[in-house]
Amino acid sequence: MTRGGLSRAGVLAVVLAVLPLALPQHWVVSMLVFTVMYAALASSWNLIGGFAGYPSLGHAAFFGFGAYTVALIFPNTHNLSNGLLPFAILPGIAVVAGLIGLPIGAIAMRTRADVFAIVTITLLFVAQTLALNLRSLTGGAQGAGVAVPPFDVANFERPFYYAMAVLLLVAMGAGWYSQRSKIGLSLAAVRADEDKARGIGVHVTGVKLLAFSVSVGITAMIGGVWAYYVDFVYPQFAFDPLITIGMVLMAFLGGRGTLWGPVIGAVVLVPAQQYLAYELGGSQLYLIAYALVFLLIMRFLPRGILPTLTHLRRRRRLIAAADPAPRTAAAELGLAHDGQGGARV
Amino acid sequence: MSVLLEVEDLTKRFGGVTAVDGCSFTVDEGTVTALIGPNGSGKTTVFNLVTGCLPADSGAVRFSGREVTGMSPGRLYQRGLSRTFQQARVFPELTVLENLVVAGGWSFAGLFRQRVSRADRVRAAELLDEFRLDRVGDLLAAELSWGQRKLLEFAALLMSDPRLVLLDEPTAGVNPILIETMEAHIRARHAAGTTFLVVEHDMQFVMRLCDPVIVFDRGCPIASGTPEHVQSDPRVLDAYLGE
Amino acid sequence: MHTIIQGVILGILTGGVYALMAGGQTLIFGIMKVVNLAQGAMVILSAYLSYTLFTSAGIDPFLAVLITTPAMFCLGVAVQWLFLRQLRREDAAELSILVTFAIALAVEGVLSVVYSTSYRSINASYANTSFTVGGYQVSAVRLYAFLLSVGVLGLLYLLLHRTRFGRAVRATVQNPEAARLLGVEPARIRALGFGLGTATAAAAGSVFGLIYPFNAGSHYDLISQLLSVVVLGGLGSLGGAVVAGVIIGVSSSVVAVAWSPTWSQFTFFVVLLAVLLIRPRGLFGTVLRGAL
Ligand SMILES: Nc1ncnc2c1ncn2[C@@H]1O[C@H](COP(=O)(O)OP(=O)(O)OP(=O)(O)O)[C@@H](O)[C@H]1O
Numbered sequence: 001m002t003r004g005g006l007s008r009a010g011v012l013a014v015v016l017a018v019l020p021l022a023l024p025q026h027w028v029v030s031m032l033v034f035t036v037m038y039a040a041l042a043s044s045w046n047l048i049g050g051f052a053g054y055p056s057l058g059h060a061a062f063f064g065f066g067a068y069t070v071a072l073i074f075p076n077t078h079n080l081s082n083g084l085l086p087f088a089i090l091p092g093i094a095v096v097a098g099l100i101g102l103p104i105g106a107i108a109m110r111t112r113a114d115v116f117a118i119v120t121i122t123l124l125f126v127a128q129t130l131a132l133n134l135r136s137l138t139g140g141a142q143g144a145g146v147a148v149p150p151f152d153v154a155n156f157e158r159p160f161y162y163a164m165a166v167l168l169l170v171a172m173g174a175g176w177y178s179q180r181s182k183i184g185l186s187l188a189a190v191r192a193d194e195d196k197a198r199g200i201g202v203h204v205t206g207v208k209l210l211a212f213s214v215s216v217g218i219t220a221m222i223g224g225v226w227a228y229y230v231d232f233v234y235p236q237f238a239f240d241p242l243i244t245i246g247m248v249l250m251a252f253l254g255g256r257g258t259l260w261g262p263v264i265g266a267v268v269l270v271p272a273q274q275y276l277a278y279e280l281g282g283s284q285l286y287l288i289a290y291a292l293v294f295l296l297i298m299r300f301l302p303r304g305i306l307p308t309l310t311h312l313r314r315r316r317r318l319i320a321a322a323d324p325a326p327r328t329a330a331a332e333l334g335l336a337h338d339g340q341g342g343a344r345v
Numbered sequence: 346m347s348v349l350l351e352v353e354d355l356t357k358r359f360g361g362v363t364a365v366d367g368c369s370f371t372v373d374e375g376t377v378t379a380l381i382g383p384n385g386s387g388k389t390t391v392f393n394l395v396t397g398c399l400p401a402d403s404g405a406v407r408f409s410g411r412e413v414t415g416m417s418p419g420r421l422y423q424r425g426l427s428r429t430f431q432q433a434r435v436f437p438e439l440t441v442l443e444n445l446v447v448a449g450g451w452s453f454a455g456l457f458r459q460r461v462s463r464a465d466r467v468r469a470a471e472l473l474d475e476f477r478l479d480r481v482g483d484l485l486a487a488e489l490s491w492g493q494r495k496l497l498e499f500a501a502l503l504m505s506d507p508r509l510v511l512l513d514e515p516t517a518g519v520n521p522i523l524i525e526t527m528e529a530h531i532r533a534r535h536a537a538g539t540t541f542l543v544v545e546h547d548m549q550f551v552m553r554l555c556d557p558v559i560v561f562d563r564g565c566p567i568a569s570g571t572p573e574h575v576q577s578d579p580r581v582l583d584a585y586l587g588e
Numbered sequence: 589m590h591t592i593i594q595g596v597i598l599g600i601l602t603g604g605v606y607a608l609m610a611g612g613q614t615l616i617f618g619i620m621k622v623v624n625l626a627q628g629a630m631v632i633l634s635a636y637l638s639y640t641l642f643t644s645a646g647i648d649p650f651l652a653v654l655i656t657t658p659a660m661f662c663l664g665v666a667v668q669w670l671f672l673r674q675l676r677r678e679d680a681a682e683l684s685i686l687v688t689f690a691i692a693l694a695v696e697g698v699l700s701v702v703y704s705t706s707y708r709s710i711n712a713s714y715a716n717t718s719f720t721v722g723g724y725q726v727s728a729v730r731l732y733a734f735l736l737s738v739g740v741l742g743l744l745y746l747l748l749h750r751t752r753f754g755r756a757v758r759a760t761v762q763n764p765e766a767a768r769l770l771g772v773e774p775a776r777i778r779a780l781g782f783g784l785g786t787a788t789a790a791a792a793g794s795v796f797g798l799i800y801p802f803n804a805g806s807h808y809d810l811i812s813q814l815l816s817v818v819v820l821g822g823l824g825s826l827g828g829a830v831v832a833g834v835i836i837g838v839s840s841s842v843v844a845v846a847w848s849p850t851w852s853q854f855t856f857f858v859v860l861l862a863v864l865l866i867r868p869r870g871l872f873g874t875v876l877r878g879a880l
């Protein structure tokens with residue numbers, strides 16, 4: 001890791017650790033839980049949607065899978081002697097979700113990114129329908145209660161907050177690792193030109209499946225923590241298209257395919273969203289607000305915040321450096337003036 | 346001289362258009378073979394069939410004695426058969442150096458190694474030097490000119506130490522100085538033992554560099570031989586001038 | 589056996605409506621390579637428009653088509669012009685999916701604010717009429733809906749194959765660059781094409797409201813159902829969408845009568861997966877592997 005990267009990671013970890021201690025009010029910590037949750041969701045979505053350029057619209061299916069798994073293993077009739085037990089099964093949930101993701105990813109990613117979006121969004125609705133109709137297992141539309149956490153009321157949110165924070169670090173860690181290994185290089189090639197990448201021996205299928213399966217595994221763990229926190233799961237909230245669009249939106253706002261973009265997106269949007277929900281009440285209005293924000297971003301900031309900044313900085317540096325050294329170097333090579341110059345700046 | 350690539354009775358139709366029509370030819374090891382022919386005569390399609398980018402309707406491809414019909418482009422690449430595209434295809438958001446490294450052909454386990462390791466750097470540095478791309482190594486490929494991208498695409502596939510390289514119009518849209526550079530690189534690599542099959546419209550380039558020359562018309566070869574022989578063949582003139 | 593045949597009849601009639609809804613979607617894909625996730629929301633929006641015209645002005649939904657279709661055409665053109673036109677080319681296909689999804693959510697939000705979330709249905713006087721043909725029940729509403737769908741699809745076919753505009757559209761689909769050289773402006777064609785696709789959603793929406801109760805969230809069900817039809821037919825193939833609409837209509841309605849309506853939902857997904865496994869290009873689509 002570069003020194004800059006290491007210190008940024010350290011700062012993030014410290015900030016995450018002290019935030020709920022510095023701002024202990026319940027409503028603040030509860031907002032922090034959701035902010036960190038969406039940062040983690042957006043970061044894990046980014047593994048496949050950003051780095052690989054396969055925009056999944058079905059991640060909420062895996063979120064709901066994790067949520068229902070926790071609800072079914074620890075139903076509200078269950079008396080939790082140890083409140084940390086539900087957190088302990090999260091890695092198991094991740095593995096199962098990742099394995100389920102393999103065949104789905106294999107089918108969905110065979111052809112093109114648009115087919116992938118089609119399959120994943122259909123998956124979301126199928127999962128929701130399953131949760132509604134397998135009544136004996138899921139309780140159908142009545143939902144399913146989760147065991148009550150035996151945590152101290154004064155700091156009730158803290159365990160959930162820290163669990164989400166750890167998952168955020170896991171998601172960002174996965175992103176960071178992929179970027180500094182050949183996984184990230186392969187994913188970037190896939191994103192730019194998949195056929196060409198295949199043609200030069202990149203393990204396209206393997207690396208896509210790896211990214212997809214890790215991504216949905218982390219998403220499922222987040223769903224598990226969420227279910228335990230909100231204490232009751234309904235099909236329409238566990239498998240909510242709004243969760244899908246939420247993570248996509250945040251990754252886009254901050255900059256997909258960057259490590260910090262999804263976090264920035266979540267930090268900007270989740271408090272705004274909570275404020276809107278508080279001010280406007282009904283979720284219909286914030287549905288509209290969400291959609292409008294998304295449309296505005298796509299209209300005016302399609303690259304997202306971070307890539308736009310990077311792009312500006314890079315361009316400024318190129319312009320500054322262009323006089324005179326590289327130009328003469330290029331001319332010497334006979335490269336600069338061959339007509340169809342291609343810099344896409 | 347042994348036969349490195351053998352194409353036998355290859356056919357490909359797109360709807361009503363028969364782009365490649367019962368085409369057979371061979372490429373001998375150690376040659377720079379040219380594939381010329383009028384626009385739309387099926388040269389690029391032959392490349393697509395040989396490298397597995399498109400499935401053939403019928404026919405067979407043999408590479409260094411082995412049947413490779415229908416093999417995936419990635420497998421063929423790893424076996425030493427690689428190609429460039431008429432519209433150069435590089436990864437615009439990777440740096441020039443990374444464009445080389447990504448073409449290095451590593452195993453699945455290699456995915457978990459460092460993005461650009463020191464060994465990668467050493468290996469790529471030779472090619473960057475050879476192609477005089479070392480000064481732009483850290484630029485994004487998107488920031489290169491068209492001609493530089495063509496060079497980069499060529500240089501990158503050399504990372505796999507190919508035995509046979511198919512070049513689709515290496516000089517199209519490239520300035521005269523760079524055409525000479527391209528020619529020099531092909532010669533150097535040829536001298537080092539790589540075999541080439543080159544599609545090209547620039548006849549002077551072909552006559553200087555290639556032997557033998559295969560002339561294509563309407564999806565199959567109509568003549569082949571030395572440049573002089575082909576030039577004096579009346580059928581070739583007909584193909585270019587006639588309908 | 590009797591119930592199965594009854595199911596098949598029902599399925600063919602419903603399939604026609606699916607074909608109409610999906611026809612617009614596949615048209616939009618063909619022209620602009622946009623997977624339009626807002627198609628379902630547009631259907632629901634025009635179902636609400638018909639509902640309002642029916643309850644407040646007493647206009648029959650089949651007549652309301654004459655009002656909703658042009659209105660939705662304009663909406664479609666506006667949406668394309670405002671939100672899809674400027675997407676950068678390299679990732680337009682990818683981003684447009686998200687943009688249209690956001691549009692769907694915005695429409696859903698507006699509808700649930702205006703009409704609340706309770707279910708509505710359009711109860712025309714003939715809503716419960718049915719004919720008996722050879723011992724089989726044929727509901728009048730569904731029959732009319734089917735006929736309307738066939739009619740609109742027929743018009744669409746004529747528009748694409750017998751008019752200058754249609755030729756320009758097809759030229760743009762095959763080769764935008766060449767079309768531009770021939771004086772066709774692809775940007776205009778795209779906007780009009782999106783409008784046209786949305787207009788078919790409008791026609792379908794009016795009859796959708798007659799057949800099914802709906803609320804603002806109903807478009808979610810439509811998204812996956814329409815996508816299955818479109819993928820089965822082959823992305824971009826109008827004829828394929830018609831055949832696929834009927835196939836899926838029949839199979840889901842047979843599943844509904846033979847097992848249970850809840851599982852008929854899954855017919856769509858099973859069909860979708862099967863198609864992607866066996867024949868990813870769909871029944872009539874072409875596969876492109878980017879070999880240039
Ligand atoms: N993917 C495709 N779909 C349909 N037709 C195609 C396709 N690829 C090529 N063709 C057609 O096949 C014929 C041969 O094309 P090809 O590109 O192989 O010619 P070429 O010899 O490379 O021409 P040029 O010198 O212009 O590059 C042409 O008529 C072309 O229109």
Ligand SMILES: [Mg+2]
Nearest residue numbers: 388389390431
């Ligand atoms: Mg060609």
